[in-house]
Amino acid sequence: MSAYVITGGRRLHGSLDVQGSKNSALPILAATVLVNGRCVVHNCPKLSDTECTIKILRSLGCSVRREGNTVTVDATTVSCSHIPEELMHEMRSSVVFLGAIVGRTGKATLCAPGGCEIGLRPIDLHLYAVRRLGVEVDECYGNITCRVKNKLEGNKITFSFPSVGATENAILLAATATGTTTIVNAAREPEISDLCAFLTSCGARISGAGESIITIEGVEQLHGCEHRVICDRIVASTYLIAGAVTGGDIELKNTEPVHLNAVLPLLEEAGCNVSVRCKSIRIKNPVGLKRIDKIITQPYPGFPTDSQALFTTLTSVAKGTSVIVENIFESRFKHVPELIRMGAKIRAEGRVAVVDGVPKLYGAEVFSPDLRGGAALVVAGLCAEGVTTVNNVGYIDRGYEDFSDNLSVLNADIRRV
Numbered sequence: 001m002s003a004y005v006i007t008g009g010r011r012l013h014g015s016l017d018v019q020g021s022k023n024s025a026l027p028i029l030a031a032t033v034l035v036n037g038r039c040v041v042h043n044c045p046k047l048s049d050t051e052c053t054i055k056i057l058r059s060l061g062c063s064v065r066r067e068g069n070t071v072t073v074d075a076t077t078v079s080c081s082h083i084p085e086e087l088m089h090e091m092r093s094s095v096v097f098l099g100a101i102v103g104r105t106g107k108a109t110l111c112a113p114g115g116c117e118i119g120l121r122p123i124d125l126h127l128y129a130v131r132r133l134g135v136e137v138d139e140c141y142g143n144i145t146c147r148v149k150n151k152l153e154g155n156k157i158t159f160s161f162p163s164v165g166a167t168e169n170a171i172l173l174a175a176t177a178t179g180t181t182t183i184v185n186a187a188r189e190p191e192i193s194d195l196c197a198f199l200t201s202c203g204a205r206i207s208g209a210g211e212s213i214i215t216i217e218g219v220e221q222l223h224g225c226e227h228r229v230i231c232d233r234i235v236a237s238t239y240l241i242a243g244a245v246t247g248g249d250i251e252l253k254n255t256e257p258v259h260l261n262a263v264l265p266l267l268e269e270a271g272c273n274v275s276v277r278c279k280s281i282r283i284k285n286p287v288g289l290k291r292i293d294k295i296i297t298q299p300y301p302g303f304p305t306d307s308q309a310l311f312t313t314l315t316s317v318a319k320g321t322s323v324i325v326e327n328i329f330e331s332r333f334k335h336v337p338e339l340i341r342m343g344a345k346i347r348a349e350g351r352v353a354v355v356d357g358v359p360k361l362y363g364a365e366v367f368s369p370d371l372r373g374g375a376a377l378v379v380a381g382l383c384a385e386g387v388t389t390v391n392n393v394g395y396i397d398r399g400y401e402d403f404s405d406n407l408s409v410l411n412a413d414i415r416r417v
């Protein structure tokens with residue numbers, strides 16, 4: 001098992017290109033199953049989750065080749081509609097294959113997915129969506145069997161919550177269904193828009209991507225295309241916060257600042273100097289951090305739940321008291337006990353955490369509870385006094401490409417052991 005060993009107290013500075021988005025690459029790679037041809041996906045990050053996705057594609061009969069950050073998928077030879085149980089358990093996002101497989105083969109068999117334990121993430125909205133389009137679903141002891149009874153037919157799908165994964169599955173299934181599908185209360189994340197852009201390049205007819213109502217006119221067949229994945233807004237916010245807590249001066253390139261509209265104002269509220277130019281963001285924090293009155297996680301375009309743990313670290317070393325409300329997942333404060341081990345003063349109960357900033361954190365041995373919580377502990381180690389060891393970094397590998405190397409480029413003292 002690997003760990004990060006961090007000697008804190010070094011001011012981060014320099015520039016860095018931001019990797020491609022994990023949450024965009026995974027559904028786009030899954031979408032290639034729908035295409036009777038060859039797709040080239042650029043800016044696809046090298047992560048344990050993307051490698052698991054490639055394994056799933058190969059298990060379905062696809063030909064897959066990776067060259068650097070470009071993945072080429074030829075789904076002409078898709079021959080299977082079953083995802084092996086061990087791959088389903090490896091990552092939560094594997095459920096996005098449901099719509100693609102059923103859309104391509106008319107059937108699918110899979111089990112409940114795995115991934116980070118950050119709270120209940122039932123797939124009932126996914127199953128509701130596929131049923132609305134004419135799919136029969138049989139659930140038995142954690143196994144799910146789907147079959148198209150007659151044919152896939154467009155329909156109106158109204159979500160009770162704007163679930164990202166369920167919206168993606170509905171889009172994938174509707175892309176080649178007969179007739180028109182309207183998704184009401186659809187997720188609005190940039191990753192949804194990126195998936196729709198990819199499918200549109202393949203010949204799909206989609207309007208309203210990025211809005212709460214998406215309309216899909218089904219087509220008979222999709223063709224191959226080339227597509228470049230958008231940058232990862234959560235990774236970008238991670239490096240920005242790392243710069244903030246270390247009193248640094250860093251510039252991030254290859255970014256989409258508009259995707260961080262809910263994050264950048266909070267960094268400014270904390271006393272950071274944030275400047276945006278086209279595809280770059282620069283952050284400077286020469287005078288220390290101030291409290292952030294209240295942080296409330298919400299579906300996009302609100303503040304992202306994936307950045308909550310990182311802002312918990314930031315407010316831990318800010319002057320004053322901050323309040324964090326987690327509205328998306330009920331078990332997303334598992335990083336809090338680890339931060340307390342490092343000297344943070346945090347009271348968490350239910351979905352609310354009250355953070356009293358302290359002058360400094362102290363190095364300790366801590367354990368990553370999940371992907372974003374693990375990244376938050378690494379950031380805490382960067383500004384802590386002494387040496388911090390962050391264990392269970394396999395979680396972090398799910399979403400961060402070359403994490404320690406990139407931080408080293410920015411002057412961090414961090415090594416993987």
